[in-house]
Amino acid sequence: xxxxxxxxxxxxxxxxxxxxxxxxxxxxxxxxxxxxxxxxxxxxxxxxxxxxxxxxxxxxxxxxxxxxxxxxxxxxxxxxxxxxxxxxxxxxxxxxxxxxxxxxxxxxxxxxxxxxxxxxxxxxxxxxxxxxxxxxxxxxxxxxxxxxxxxxxxxxxxxxxxxxxxxxxxxxxxxxxxxxxxxxxxxxxxxxxxxxxxxxxxx
Amino acid sequence: xxxxxxxxxxxxxxxxxxxxxxxxxxxxxxxxxxxxxxxxxxxxxxxxxxxxxxxxxxxxxxxxxxxxxxxxxxxxxxxxxxxxxxxxxxxxxxxxxxxxxxxxxxxxxxxxxxxxxxxxxxxxxxxxxxxxxxxxxxxxxxxxxxxxxxxxxxxxxxxxxxxxxxxxxxxxxxxxxxxxxxxxxxxxxxxxxxxxxxxxxxx
DNA sequence: CGGTAACCTGAGGGCACCGTCAACTTCCGG
DNA sequence: CCGGAAGTTGACGGTGCCCTCAGGTTACCG
Numbered sequence: 161x162x163x164x165x166x167x168x169x170x171x172x173x174x175x176x177x178x179x180x181x182x183x184x185x186x187x188x189x190x191x192x193x194x195x196x197x198x199x200x201x202x203x204x205x206x207x208x209x210x211x212x213x214x215x216x217x218x219x220x221x222x223x224x225x226x227x228x229x230x231x232x233x234x235x236x237x238x239x240x241x242x243x244x245x246x247x248x249x250x251x252x253x254x255x256x257x258x259x260x261x262x263x264x265x266x267x268x269x270x271x272x273x274x275x276x277x278x279x280x281x282x283x284x285x286x287x288x289x290x291x292x293x294x295x296x297x298x299x300x301x302x303x304x305x306x307x308x309x310x311x312x313x314x315x316x317x318x319x320x321x322x323x324x325x326x327x328x329x330x331x332x333x334x335x336x337x338x339x340x341x342x343x344x345x346x347x348x349x350x351x352x353x354x355x356x357x358x359x360x361x362x363x
Numbered sequence: 364x365x366x367x368x369x370x371x372x373x374x375x376x377x378x379x380x381x382x383x384x385x386x387x388x389x390x391x392x393x394x395x396x397x398x399x400x401x402x403x404x405x406x407x408x409x410x411x412x413x414x415x416x417x418x419x420x421x422x423x424x425x426x427x428x429x430x431x432x433x434x435x436x437x438x439x440x441x442x443x444x445x446x447x448x449x450x451x452x453x454x455x456x457x458x459x460x461x462x463x464x465x466x467x468x469x470x471x472x473x474x475x476x477x478x479x480x481x482x483x484x485x486x487x488x489x490x491x492x493x494x495x496x497x498x499x500x501x502x503x504x505x506x507x508x509x510x511x512x513x514x515x516x517x518x519x520x521x522x523x524x525x526x527x528x529x530x531x532x533x534x535x536x537x538x539x540x541x542x543x544x545x546x547x548x549x550x551x552x553x554x555x556x557x558x559x560x561x562x563x564x565x566x
Numbered sequence: 567c568g569g570t571a572a573c574c575t576g577a578g579g580g581c582a583c584c585g586t587c588a589a590c591t592t593c594c595g596g
Numbered sequence: 597c598c599g600g601a602a603g604t605t606g607a608c609g610g611t612g613c614c615c616t617c618a619g620g621t622t623a624c625c626g
Contacts, residue, residue: 164593164602190583201605206585266517297539307533310521311514314469318513322561325551330510332549336500337540339547346535348528358525367572367623393613404575409615567626574621581614591604596597 171208173198178219182260187216220264224279227251231282241295245335247286252312256327259320266313268360297343301350306359308334374411376401381422385463390419423467427482430454434485444498448538450489455515459530462523469516471563500546504553509562511537 163171177198181189191212195205209215230250234243255262283302290296311334312327319326336342351359366374380401384392394415398408412418433453437446458465486505493499514537515530522529539545554562 166592167603170604191585192583202584203586203605204603207603210585266521300536304532304536306521307514307518307536310517311510311533314513314517315510318469318509318562319554319558322558323554326554329507329549329551329553330514332547332551333503333507333510333537333540334514335540336545336547337536337538339545342539342542342545344535344539344542346532348532348535350532351522351526351529355522355525359521369622370573373574394615395613405614406575406616407573410573413615570623570625572621572623575617575619577617579614579616582612584609584611586608586610587605588607589605591602593602594598594600596599 167208170198170200170204173200174205174208174215175218178215179260182216182219182263183258186259187263191215216260216264220261223254223261224276226254227279228282231279231286234286235282235289239295240290240293241339244286244290244296247283248308248335249331251309252316252327252331255309255312256316256320256324262313262316265309266317294340297338297340299343299346299350300338303351303353303356306351306356308338370411373401373403373407376403377408377411377418378421381418382463385419385422385466386461389462390466394418419463419467423464426457426464427479429457430482431485434482434489437489438485438492442498443493443496444542447489447493447499450486451511451538452534454512455519455530455534458512458515459519459523459527465516465519468512469520497543500541500543502546502549502553503541506554506556506559509554509559511541 162168174194178194181194181197185193191205192202194215195202198205205215209218230247234247234250237243237246255265283305287296287300287302287305291298291300308331312331315327315330365371377397381397384397384400388396394408395405397418398405401408408418412421433450437450437453440446440449458468486508490499490503490505490508494501494503511534515534518530518533
């Protein structure tokens with residue numbers, strides 16, 4: 161059962177307005193501001209998206225695909241380390257460009273979506289390829305990517321208004337710690353898949 | 364003009380209650396919960412601390428001194444790098460132990476206080492000593508400490524409920540990126556003192 | 567002991583946001 | 597063109613927190 165034509169149009173307007181408002185004000189804006197910006201009543205917003213999470217999911221659905229494209233490009237690069245760096249840099253660029261996406265990543269990381277499985281698999285490949293080439297330190301696991309993203313997320317939050325490129329410096333330090341020759345023994349094992357899932361579930 | 368005896372007692376109760384509540388629930392708890400926990404009315408809380416920031420300052424005033432002690436201990440260590448690591452580790456331990464302090468560091472870092480000047484000077488010495496010994500990378504500045512703190516802050520926030528020691532692993536990666544031999548050219552200059560100040564002022 | 571200034575109290579108005587729903591409007595198939 | 601299903605509207609009650617202030621209470625000085 162498809163949506164009626166006007167309902168479909170309103171839905172698109174809402175997503176578009178939400179995209180803009182989330183991007184500039186973050187994920188916690190009042191919903192009625194989004195409705196107003198979409199030229200639609202607050203009731204309609206709740207009709208289409210009974211919960212804030214559903215609206216967020218609709219707005220950022222395409223991001224998962226973007227991440228997939230980034231990983232594919234990374235895997236196409238000759239140098240595995242360069243591919244890894246490209247991947248991380250591009251994802252961080254997305255964070256810096258959109259306060260809403262930054263908020264999202266700070267809480268739930270890539271968020272489970274249809275493409276999530278594919279993105280997860282490709283990310284794994286990017287990481288493993290760099291590790292097996294001996295460029296990425298051997299004790300780095302996929303779940304450690306969370307640390308990288310979280311870290312940049314906070315720096316973006318803090319510095320966006322003062323020096324929007326500061327995260328690049330921060331990422332420079334991080335990457336230098338991930339190269340194989342830099343590795344020193346770590347005091348604690350990585351988070352398990354299960355723990356990562358639980359962290360994300362706790363919103 | 365000193366406070367009346369009962370007022371002084373209430374003040375202490377409030378700070379004590381706030382310390383506990385901030386620690387377990389973060390800096391954004393409702394103020395009336397603190398008043399209730401202190402066995403005092405909300406009006407009294409506002410009498411003593413007209414603004415939330417003043418209460419926060421009172422609660423965490425002693426932390427500045429703790430940081431000073433940590434730096435002094437760090438400077439007493441024979442190995443400059445070990446001193447630097449000790450300093451960073453201890454500060455991060457404080458973040459992990461207190462959700463309120465973690466929140467505070469995420470926003471304003473050490474917060475300007477009386478001891479701030481001394482703490483700032485000692486921190487500078489810890490950093491410079493490690494750098495001049497050739498252990499800490501040469502392009503690391505004091506303002507880059509913000510990245511370290513911010514990063515851990517976020518990881519603590521995300522993982523405190525699932526794996527309270529996860530930050531130690533994250534810090535391991537970070538420290539490996541700060542050793543001199545790990546250094547690769549950074550794409551962007553450090554934040555200036557002025558920029559750091561502005562970041563902190565924006566709450 | 568007063569008497570006064572300092573202090574405490576907690577009900578209440580304000581505000582911002584949430585989420586609902588009965589009445590109204592629009593679409594669309596027949 | 598019409599009837600009903602689908603969709604829209606926005607006022608409204610609910611919630612949680614903020615902050616104030618008039619009236620009652622307590623400490624302290626002489």
